[in-house]
Amino acid sequence: MKLPDAHPLAAGRTDRSRLVTALRGGAADTVPVWFMRQAGRSLPEYRELRVGTRMLDACLEPELAAEITLQPVRRHGVDAAVFFSDIVVPLKLLGVDVEIQPGRGPVFGRRHDTAEAVAELTAIDPDGLEAASGPIVEAVQRTIAELDRTDDGSGAATPLIGFAGAPFTLAAYLVEGGPSKDHLAARTLMHADPGAWRALMDWTSAVSGNFLRTQVLAGASAAQLFDSWAGSLGLADYGDFVQDASARAIGVARDLGVPTIHFGVGTGELLPQMAAVGVDAVGVDWRTPLDEAARRTEGKVALQGNLDPAYLAAPRAVLEAAAADVVRRGRTAPGHVFNLGHGVPPSADPGVLTDLVAFVHEAGAR
Amino acid sequence: MKLPDAHPLAAGRTDRSRLVTALRGGAADTVPVWFMRQAGRSLPEYRELRVGTRMLDACLEPELAAEITLQPVRRHGVDAAVFFSDIVVPLKLLGVDVEIQPGRGPVFGRRHDTAEAVAELTAIDPDGLEAASGPIVEAVQRTIAELDRTDDGSGAATPLIGFAGAPFTLAAYLVEGGPSKDHLAARTLMHADPGAWRALMDWTSAVSGNFLRTQVLAGASAAQLFDSWAGSLGLADYGDFVQDASARAIGVARDLGVPTIHFGVGTGELLPQMAAVGVDAVGVDWRTPLDEAARRTEGKVALQGNLDPAYLAAPRAVLEAAAADVVRRGRTAPGHVFNLGHGVPPSADPGVLTDLVAFVHEAGAR
Numbered sequence: 001m002k003l004p005d006a007h008p009l010a011a012g013r014t015d016r017s018r019l020v021t022a023l024r025g026g027a028a029d030t031v032p033v034w035f036m037r038q039a040g041r042s043l044p045e046y047r048e049l050r051v052g053t054r055m056l057d058a059c060l061e062p063e064l065a066a067e068i069t070l071q072p073v074r075r076h077g078v079d080a081a082v083f084f085s086d087i088v089v090p091l092k093l094l095g096v097d098v099e100i101q102p103g104r105g106p107v108f109g110r111r112h113d114t115a116e117a118v119a120e121l122t123a124i125d126p127d128g129l130e131a132a133s134g135p136i137v138e139a140v141q142r143t144i145a146e147l148d149r150t151d152d153g154s155g156a157a158t159p160l161i162g163f164a165g166a167p168f169t170l171a172a173y174l175v176e177g178g179p180s181k182d183h184l185a186a187r188t189l190m191h192a193d194p195g196a197w198r199a200l201m202d203w204t205s206a207v208s209g210n211f212l213r214t215q216v217l218a219g220a221s222a223a224q225l226f227d228s229w230a231g232s233l234g235l236a237d238y239g240d241f242v243q244d245a246s247a248r249a250i251g252v253a254r255d256l257g258v259p260t261i262h263f264g265v266g267t268g269e270l271l272p273q274m275a276a277v278g279v280d281a282v283g284v285d286w287r288t289p290l291d292e293a294a295r296r297t298e299g300k301v302a303l304q305g306n307l308d309p310a311y312l313a314a315p316r317a318v319l320e321a322a323a324a325d326v327v328r329r330g331r332t333a334p335g336h337v338f339n340l341g342h343g344v345p346p347s348a349d350p351g352v353l354t355d356l357v358a359f360v361h362e363a364g365a366r
Numbered sequence: 367m368k369l370p371d372a373h374p375l376a377a378g379r380t381d382r383s384r385l386v387t388a389l390r391g392g393a394a395d396t397v398p399v400w401f402m403r404q405a406g407r408s409l410p411e412y413r414e415l416r417v418g419t420r421m422l423d424a425c426l427e428p429e430l431a432a433e434i435t436l437q438p439v440r441r442h443g444v445d446a447a448v449f450f451s452d453i454v455v456p457l458k459l460l461g462v463d464v465e466i467q468p469g470r471g472p473v474f475g476r477r478h479d480t481a482e483a484v485a486e487l488t489a490i491d492p493d494g495l496e497a498a499s500g501p502i503v504e505a506v507q508r509t510i511a512e513l514d515r516t517d518d519g520s521g522a523a524t525p526l527i528g529f530a531g532a533p534f535t536l537a538a539y540l541v542e543g544g545p546s547k548d549h550l551a552a553r554t555l556m557h558a559d560p561g562a563w564r565a566l567m568d569w570t571s572a573v574s575g576n577f578l579r580t581q582v583l584a585g586a587s588a589a590q591l592f593d594s595w596a597g598s599l600g601l602a603d604y605g606d607f608v609q610d611a612s613a614r615a616i617g618v619a620r621d622l623g624v625p626t627i628h629f630g631v632g633t634g635e636l637l638p639q640m641a642a643v644g645v646d647a648v649g650v651d652w653r654t655p656l657d658e659a660a661r662r663t664e665g666k667v668a669l670q671g672n673l674d675p676a677y678l679a680a681p682r683a684v685l686e687a688a689a690a691d692v693v694r695r696g697r698t699a700p701g702h703v704f705n706l707g708h709g710v711p712p713s714a715d716p717g718v719l720t721d722l723v724a725f726v727h728e729a730g731a732r
Contacts, residue, residue, distance in 0.1 A: 310557050313554045318558070
């Protein structure tokens with residue numbers, strides 16, 4: 001794909017928003033808040049919309065995907081929408097045989113754990129994503145058409161965050177053929193056949209980057225790369241076999257001029273490398289306090305996170321003390337976007353989330 | 367239970383073994399090797415024995431459990447047997463409603479996620495384990511009767527390692543009612559009802575300690591506490607809600623005079639605390655290089671680990687280079703027991719494991 005000279009859509013509409021300001025290291029009127037998986041099963045209006053529609057079908061139905069993306073913005077007053085999709089959507093659009101099984105996750109028609117299987121996969125041109133992304137473009141455009149009528153409290157429209165699974169996480173699913181506990185198959189291919197591994201990572205990196213690019217060109221104001229499984233890697237393997245592919249993927253969004261967020265689970269020890277791929281912000285899971293994360297990333301990036309979702313079911317005073325602690329520690333970073341340290345659990349009480357947004361806005365006000 | 371004045375069985379038989387020597391920080395003739403899950407599905411002779419017998423039934427059939435425990439010693443020439451059991455066995459013996467579902471793991475008849483459910487559970491006297499442990503005692507005795515006829519190469523008999531699930535890991539299963547990805551239910555109870563949490567941890571700590579005690583009194587020469595899920599906790603929660611319970615559990619074995627090993631997965635950042643519970647050795651997963659682990663534990667404990675099981679399927683030269691690297695880094699610790707960084711994968715080639723034992727014995731020779 002040829003890169004455009006400038007990002008035609010996001011500029012102006014959301015530059016002064018709380019989210020974009022904080023991601024760029026500036027001081028908004030208060031700490032912006034959104035929740036990973038805010039669009040999803042915790043909301044009754046989501047469960048109602050999804051009845052009878054399979055996950056990947058819902059992702060590829062523009063009107064439905066846009067509506068689901070907007071639901072938590074309306075209900076909770078969060079400072080960002082995050083595009084409702086799934087990390088395997090770009091693979092599906094490229095014709096890879098994958099379905100999402102409820103309660104299990106993405107399941108592929110085959111494992112890609114040999115050089116031959118990888119070669120067959122990488123024979124698919126990742127640039128074919130552009131032609132196949134009509135439903136994504138339409139869903140993003142529908143979403144921002146409505147978001148542009150909002151005001152996040154700072155006079156700007158509420159921004160949309162685009163997202164993609166990181167190259168390693170896509171590769172881990174593809175090699176294993178589905179979810180696994182420790183991603184052993186991926187690490188096995190990595191060490192048993194480094195050549196095949198690099199070919200796979202080049203390909204998933206292009207897929208991730210192209211998926212982010214599609215969302216940004218359609219109007220997303222920021223981009224988050226999710227590396228759900230990077231925490232299964234030690235520092236050396238992450239640096240040798242993963243980091244560069246992630247840098248290339250997220251670089252596509254950064255080069256389009258939108259702020260970028262890099263998130264992983266169980267990646268406390270990888271934070272310096274995850275920052276070093278060239279991003280505006282690093283997402284931190286619940287294990288690492290934000291002041292410690294700021295120390296590890298040497299104050300070079302904004303931080304996003306990281307209330308343990310376990311507090312959502314705690315007594316209100318306990319929850320608020322924990323949220324206030326996150327806000328306090330977040331002040332040690334150049335910019336802070338409040339979030340949970342992992343996705344919203346399906347069992348979460350939506351009323352608690354709504355109140356949490358208000359609490360953080362008050363606790364984080366300057 | 368009343369503690370005996372001295373440990374009547376292990377003394378003498380295995381004190382000079384490679385394993386006990388290394389765990390106590392001494393220099394054996396070479397680096398001892400054993401593999402977590404060495405007794406299990408990677409061995410055809412195990413799969414044959416298990417046909418038609420459910421996992422927990424196999425654990426409670428003394429002749430079968432002893433035979434399974436001995437199989438990898440005979441086949442691989444490892445320097446320790448590890449007692450074939452499961453972390454939920456003591457719960458089963460105490461009458462808790464639990465089964466192991468193949469491919470899924472332990473599944474309980476109910477969740478223990480409320481103060482009421484915890485109170486019903488903790489009403490069971492953990493000291494009742496002694497009277498119920500006949501099959502465990504017999505299996506251990508059968509095992510060591512045969513081990514006492516071996517020689518690990520140093521003139522001592524091959525030692526048996528007893529093991530128990532750590533209090534947090536038991537609690538995480540009990541609260542969730544089964545396996546889970548991130549143990550959110552356990553952390554939720556921890557924060558929502560710290561009183562119920564502490565009651566649960568006091569109980570699981572007593573269960574773990576009693577299970578270790580039973581095995582040591584029956585003749586095990588060392589004890590390993592497995593905290594499979596501790597890696598889901600940040601440092602502060604581990605210190606506040608878990609560490610003391612683990613210290614008490616493993617202290618039971620230590621007080622009986624056998625060397626102790628404390629192992630967790632994804633616990634690189636918890637290593638100093640895991641050493642501080644008062645153990646002879648800390649098990650390290652594949653993520654943290656052993657020299658870094660030695661630095662974190664300040665050279666105060668021996669280390670066990672930590673070849674990434676992913677290398678088992680790599681070309682022989684790659685595997686051996688990785689194993690040699692583990693041996694080299696292990697030299698920075700006061701004592702080193704070679705192991706994988708996680709359990710043997712069911713798909714592992716047993717011949718590779720046998721050769722790996724010989725390779726490490728040669729590479730680690732003094």
